[in-house]
Amino acid sequence: MRVVLKYMRKGAANYISHLDMQRAFGRAVRRAGIDVVYSQGFNPHILMSFASPLSVGYATNGDYLEMRMQDGADISTVKSDLNAVFTSDIQILDVFEVTGNKKLMSLNDSAAYSISFTVENEADCVKIKDTVQKISQSESYIANDRRGKPVDIVPLIRQLSVDGSVLYALLKNTNDGALNPAVLAEAVLSEAGVAADYEICRLECYGKIGGGVLPFTALKEKAAAGC
Amino acid sequence: MKWNDIEKPARYMGGELNSIYKEDAKLRFALCFPDVYEVGMSNLAIHILYEVLNSMEDVYAQRAFCPWVDMAAKLRQEEKALTTLECGQPLHGFDMVGFNLSYEMCYSNVLLMLDLGRIPMLAADRGENDPIVIGGGACTVNPEPIADFFDLFVVGEGEEVIVELCELYLNCEKTGESRKEFLRLAANIQGVYVPFFYQESYAESGEIASVCALEGVPEKVKRRFVEDFDGARAMHRPVLPYIGTVHDRCTLEIMRGCANGCRFCQAGYMTRPVRERSVERVMAQAESVISATGYDEISLCSLSSGDYSHISELMQALMDRFEKQRVSVALPSLRVDSFRFAEKLQQVRRTGVTFAPEAGTQRLRDVINKNITDEDILGTVYNAFASGASTVKLYFMIGLPTETMEDIDGIVELVRAIREEYYRVPKPERGGSLSITVSASCFVPKAGTPFQWEAQEGIDSLREKQWYLKDKLRMKGVRFQYHDAYLSFLEAVFARGDRRLSAVLRAAYEDGAVFDAWQDHFSFERYQKAFEGCGIDPAFYTTRKRSFNEILPYSHIDSLISGEYLVRECEKAYSAQATPSCSQKCAACGLQGAGCHMHGGEE
Numbered sequence: 001m002r003v004v005l006k007y008m009r010k011g012a013a014n015y016i017s018h019l020d021m022q023r024a025f026g027r028a029v030r031r032a033g034i035d036v037v038y039s040q041g042f043n044p045h046i047l048m049s050f051a052s053p054l055s056v057g058y059a060t061n062g063d064y065l066e067m068r069m070q071d072g073a074d075i076s077t078v079k080s081d082l083n084a085v086f087t088s089d090i091q092i093l094d095v096f097e098v099t100g101n102k103k104l105m106s107l108n109d110s111a112a113y114s115i116s117f118t119v120e121n122e123a124d125c126v127k128i129k130d131t132v133q134k135i136s137q138s139e140s141y142i143a144n145d146r147r148g149k150p151v152d153i154v155p156l157i158r159q160l161s162v163d164g165s166v167l168y169a170l171l172k173n174t175n176d177g178a179l180n181p182a183v184l185a186e187a188v189l190s191e192a193g194v195a196a197d198y199e200i201c202r203l204e205c206y207g208k209i210g211g212g213v214l215p216f217t218a219l220k221e222k223a224a225a226g227c
Numbered sequence: 228m229k230w231n232d233i234e235k236p237a238r239y240m241g242g243e244l245n246s247i248y249k250e251d252a253k254l255r256f257a258l259c260f261p262d263v264y265e266v267g268m269s270n271l272a273i274h275i276l277y278e279v280l281n282s283m284e285d286v287y288a289q290r291a292f293c294p295w296v297d298m299a300a301k302l303r304q305e306e307k308a309l310t311t312l313e314c315g316q317p318l319h320g321f322d323m324v325g326f327n328l329s330y331e332m333c334y335s336n337v338l339l340m341l342d343l344g345r346i347p348m349l350a351a352d353r354g355e356n357d358p359i360v361i362g363g364g365a366c367t368v369n370p371e372p373i374a375d376f377f378d379l380f381v382v383g384e385g386e387e388v389i390v391e392l393c394e395l396y397l398n399c400e401k402t403g404e405s406r407k408e409f410l411r412l413a414a415n416i417q418g419v420y421v422p423f424f425y426q427e428s429y430a431e432s433g434e435i436a437s438v439c440a441l442e443g444v445p446e447k448v449k450r451r452f453v454e455d456f457d458g459a460r461a462m463h464r465p466v467l468p469y470i471g472t473v474h475d476r477c478t479l480e481i482m483r484g485c486a487n488g489c490r491f492c493q494a495g496y497m498t499r500p501v502r503e504r505s506v507e508r509v510m511a512q513a514e515s516v517i518s519a520t521g522y523d524e525i526s527l528c529s530l531s532s533g534d535y536s537h538i539s540e541l542m543q544a545l546m547d548r549f550e551k552q553r554v555s556v557a558l559p560s561l562r563v564d565s566f567r568f569a570e571k572l573q574q575v576r577r578t579g580v581t582f583a584p585e586a587g588t589q590r591l592r593d594v595i596n597k598n599i600t601d602e603d604i605l606g607t608v609y610n611a612f613a614s615g616a617s618t619v620k621l622y623f624m625i626g627l628p629t630e631t632m633e634d635i636d637g638i639v640e641l642v643r644a645i646r647e648e649y650y651r652v653p654k655p656e657r658g659g660s661l662s663i664t665v666s667a668s669c670f671v672p673k674a675g676t677p678f679q680w681e682a683q684e685g686i687d688s689l690r691e692k693q694w695y696l697k698d699k700l701r702m703k704g705v706r707f708q709y710h711d712a713y714l715s716f717l718e719a720v721f722a723r724g725d726r727r728l729s730a731v732l733r734a735a736y737e738d739g740a741v742f743d744a745w746q747d748h749f750s751f752e753r754y755q756k757a758f759e760g761c762g763i764d765p766a767f768y769t770t771r772k773r774s775f776n777e778i779l780p781y782s783h784i785d786s787l788i789s790g791e792y793l794v795r796e797c798e799k800a801y802s803a804q805a806t807p808s809c810s811q812k813c814a815a816c817g818l819q820g821a822g823c824h825m826h827g828g829e830e
C-alpha cells in the first residue's frame with residue numbers, strides 16, 4: 001500500500017542535502033521498525049520517494065514523501081513511532097494512505113514559502129514591500145537564477161504578499177518550471193537596494209488533485225472518499 | 228552567521244541524533260578531531276570516548292572538529308572562536324581539550340584548532356585557567372615533535388586512562404591543587420606522559436644524549452592497553468551524522484592487536500597483545516547500535532578480521548539476525564584464507580577482491596614478514612574471476628628496506644599474472660571488463676617497529692620508481708595510483724622526530740600550513756622554508772640510518788614491545804627470514820607473561 005508522510009524540518013536538519021534527507025528517513029524507518037516494502041536485488045532499499053526536493057538551508061512545515069508499506073499494515077502508529085526516533089528537528093505531521101499509482105512528484109503544481117528578511121529598519125521593510133508590488137505588477141522581470149543565468153520570474157510567480165519583513169510567495173513548482181525562492185529573494189533585495197540576510201521556510205506543497213490545485217493532504221480525503 | 232558561502236554547513240550544526248545534552252557538569256571535556264567532520268565522525272575512538280566520558284556523572288564531553296578552510300576564514304573574519312557542536316562553547320572555556328592524533332599529517336590542524344579555540348598554543352604559556360590539552364591515539368608512540376603543544380599524552384588505549392584522569396582532575400579541583408600538581412600526579416598514572424617532566428639533551432651529532440625524568444615521575448612511560456577488552460565498554464549509541472561521512476555505517480570492533488607481525492606496521496605492534504571480543508558481546512553491540520541508528524550496513528573492525536577466531540560464526544550470526552531488516556554485513560578486509568567464506572556469501576561478485584601484498588617479490592615479502600604468496604593471490608583471483616568478479620585492488624609499498632629494481636619489476640609481473648588469470652577463465656563465465664587498481668605508497672619507517680632504525684629512501688629515487696611503475700603498468704584495464712613522495716617524506720620526519728620539530732611545525736602553521744593530508748592544501752615548500760628558518764635539516768630524520776644503540780627521541784616511552792625483539796626482527800628482515808604468526812609460535816615480543824594470553828602467557 002502507498003502511504004504518504006507529511007513532515008517538517010528545522011534547525012540543524014535544514015542544512016542537509018536531499019540525499020542526506022532520504023538517508024535520514026530510511027534510517028528512521030529502520031529504527032522505528034516500520035513495516036515497509038524493500039526493493040529486490042543485491043542492494044535492497046526502502047521504496048520511498050519525495051514529492052519535491054528541498055534545497056540545503058531551507059526549513060519546511062509542509063513537505064511530503066511517499067513510501068510503500070506491506071498491504072494491510074497498521075498505519076495509525078507510524079507517525080508517533082517515527083517521531084519517537086527522530087530528533088525534534090525532523091518531525092512527522094501527518095500520515096495517510098493514498099490510492100492510485102500516480103507519484104506525488106508527477107502531481108506537483110506549486111509551493112508556498114515564507115522568506116523572512118533580517119532587516120535593519122522600518123525603511124527597508126517599506127522598500128521591500130514596494131519592490132514586491134512592482135514585481136507583481138510587471139509583465140516580466142528578469143532575474144539571475146542560481147547559476148547566474150537570466151530568467152523571467154514573473155510567469156513562475158503565482159502570488160506574492162508582504163507582512164512586515166516577511167515575504168510570502170506561492171511559486172510554480174512543476175517539472176517544466178519552478179522558481180527557487182532564493183532567486184526571488186535575491187531579486188527583491190537587489191531591486192530594493194537592501195542588504196539583508198533571509199531565512200526560507202517552505203510552508204506547503206500543492207498538487208494538481210481532482211481537477212484543482214490543493215495541498216497534498218487533499219489526497220487523504222480523496223482516498224477516504226474512495227475515489 | 229550566514230551559511231550561504233560555507234561548504235556543507237551541517238558540519239558545524241550539531242543536533243544529530245544521539246548527541247548528548249547535559250545541563251552542565253563539573254568537568255567539561257572537548258573531544259577534538261583534527262580533521263573535517265566527515266573524517267572525524269568516522270573515527271571509532273571519538274565515539275567510544277564520547278560514551279565513556281558522558282557516562283561519568285560529573286563529566287560532560289562535547290565534540291569539535293577542524294573547520295574547513297572556508298569556515299576557518301569566516302571565524303577569523305568574524306572574530307569568533309572555534310566551538311563544540313553540542314553547546315557551541317569555545318574550546319578555551321573547557322577544562323580538558325583532548326585531540327585524537329591518528330596520523331602525523333594532522334598536526335597543523337591541531338595548531339589551527341588551538342589557535343581558533345583561543346588556547347595558548349604552547350603548553351608552557353598556559354595558566355591555571357587554561358584547559359589541559361591532551362593528545363591520544365596512534366601518534367603517541369612518538370609524540371615528541373608535538374610535545375611543546377600538549378600538557379599530556381595518553382600513550383596507548385584511552386578508554387580507561389581517560390576516566391582515571393577525569394577522576395584525578397575532579398579530586399584536584401576539590402582540594403585546590405595547582406595545575407602543575409595535577410600534571411605531576413597524572414604523570415604517575417600508567418600510560419600518561421607529561422612532556423614537561425622529561426628533559427632531553429642533545430649531543431653534538433644532533434642525536435639525543437639523554438632524557439631525564441624530573442620530580443619523581445617514572446623514568447619510562449608505559450603504554451596502556453585494556454586488559455579485559457571483551458568486557459570493556461564498547462560503543463552503543465553512536466551519534467548519527469545527518470550528512471554522509473567516510474565510514475557511514477555501523478562499525479563493530481571485534482579484536483585489538485594483530486598476531487601477524489608485519490615488520491613495517493606500527494599499529495600491529497602498538498595494539499598488542501591480541502584480544503578478542505566474544506561473539507555474544509559483538510552481537511549485543513550490533514543490536515544496540517542498529518536500533519539506535521538505523522544503519523543499513525555493518526562492518527567489522529580490527530587490524531585483521533580474517534584472523535578473528537570466530538569469524539564465520541559471527542558473520543553468519545549477524546546475517547541471520549539482521550536479514551529481515553535488510554542490514555547488510557560487509558566483509559572484513561580479507562586475508563586469502565578467509566576468502567572461501569566470502570565466496571560462500573556471494574559477495575565477491577559485488578565487491579571484487581582486495582589484496583595488500585605490499586611488496587612485489589617473495590623475497591621482499593619475507594623481509595617485511597608479509598605472509599602472502601603469489602600462489603595465494605593468483606589462486607584467489609582465479610576463483611573470484613570465475614565467480615564473476617572483475618575488479619581487483621592491490622596495495623603495495625615502495626622504498627622498503629633492501630628493495631631493488633627486481634622487486635619493483637615483481638609488482639609489474641604480479642599484475643601481469645593477474646591479468647592472465649582473468650583471461651584464463653572462459654569468456655562466458657568471467658565478469659564484465661577487467662579492472663585492476665594498483666596503489667603504491669611510499670614506505671615510512673615508523674617508531675616502535677623493527678624498521679625504526681632504517682633510512683627512508685630519498686624523494687628522487689622514490690619518484691623515479693613511481694614513474695618507472697607508471698610506465699610499465701600502462702596495460703589495458705590497469706590503473707596506477709601513487710602517493711606524493713614529498714608528503715611521505717614529511718610524514719617520516721614527524722614519525723621519528725624529536726622536540727626540535729615543534730618549532731618547525733609552528734613556523735609552517737604560521738605560514739599557512741593546514742590540512743596537509745589533503746593534496747590540494749599541502750605545500751612542501753612551506754615546510755622547507757620552516758626547516759630552513761629553524762636551522763633544521765629534515766634529512767637527519769628521514770634518510771639517516773640509525774644505529775641500534777642510538778637513543779631514539781621516544782626511548783622514554785615504553786611501548787611494551789621489547790627492544791631486543793625489535794632488533795631480532797630487524798636482523799631477520801635483512802636475511803629475508805619470516806617470523807610465523809603469534810598464533811603458531813610466540814616470538815617473545817616482550818608481552819609474554821605481561822598481558823599476552825596467546826600461548827597461556829608462555830613463550
Ligand code: SF4
Binds near residue numbers: 499501826
Ligand atoms: S607475547 Fe608472543 S604470542 Fe604474544 S604478542 Fe608477543 S610474540 Fe605474539
